[in-house]
Amino acid sequence: TSNTDYPWILNHDHSKQKEIADWLTMEIKDFVAYISPNRQEIEIRNKTISKIRAAVRELWPDADLQVFGSYATDLYLPGSDIDCVVNSKGRDKENRNSLYSLASFLKSKELATRVEVIAKARVPIIKFVEPQSQIHIDVSFERINGLEAARLIREWLEETPGLRELVLIVKQFLHSRRLNNVHTGGLGGFSIICLVYSFLHLHPRVVSDEIDPLDNLGVLLIDFFELYGKNFGYDDVGLTVQDGHAAYIAKYDWRDLQSGRSPFTLAIQDPGDPSNNISRGSFNLRDIKKSFAGAFDLLTNRCFELDMATFKDRLGKSILGNVIKYRGKLR
Amino acid sequence: QCPQKWKRVFCTLCNSKKHSRDRCPSIWRVYLLKDDSKNLKEKVLPMHKLYCYNCGGKGHFGDDCTGRRSSRVPNDDGSAFSGDNLSTNLK
């Protein structure tokens, strides 16, 4: 049967739901629960980070290691890298020598295999795999903006029901189409969070305080793909969130944005630096928009199809399956 | 005679002439309202929180924008970001 392709629907059949939108809401919750880490995985991750942190302090008593990125906000997919940063009182660790000394120190302590030192990048990092847990770790140096962004995102998650669920679905969707990597023009994690945050805070039914997003994740997911796949005026409109207030801004009025490039670009104002567009690296907007529109078509077609089907034909079916294409390990 | 010419689309669910009944957005665009939404009479729409996806302007939704459409993808059936997508007493 198709059940093995969509493991999150095992023992979670909602085919008898009267409204197809409610079925989709429940399936989203099942998928999020399915890809969320269990207690054992969280313990392994925390233990691994503690070991690396202890080693960093042993090497440099004035330094500390902290987690940022998707692991710091609980918005990661299974198998993602853990992003860490080393900050020191002297703020003097972002140089070749420090990178190589930490790399060889971790190797000598048997805390790192498959070590790569990328010293010449705009943001120098060490990449390695912790051998016991097999977790992939990236370490950067002397940067606080990642930590600040993580704190902001945790605030947003607290005040915005539905943000976590929709971000994880959209992330998995873009991941399955290889459109979530900024190095190849895709959407980065923070950009995805901003798109969903803005969508949720500007949705007519949310603005009017008529719905609880957690009860409406299904229709909201379709509305999300519809907005950014079909209707959003990328040529003329940018997104901004200042002091927790989501708004649009006419690109014409955003002076720092003026550049010689094509107007068809995603513009998201950096909450920490209004002159910065956090999505300027997402140059493959054409494919991103097309994939969102495709997700809208797939989801709505599936809804029409299942709405007409008999209960017998609906049994054990998935609405999300073809859209998010989860190919991760079974849990 | 061209059969296309005589094909007339009509939706018996929402009276739209843009799609047939089996492809009506109202099949999936269904919102579960908060319990207290039944007495919406006290609720007013905060106009200062409405933004337009089409021009970036304030005070209206993108579907209701009077400006030239920015996206080249058509929006025949209307989207979630429309004044029509609100309870009757808020429109």
Ligand SMILES: [Zn+2]
């Ligand atoms: Zn209709």
Ligand SMILES: [Zn+2]
């Ligand atoms: Zn407008």
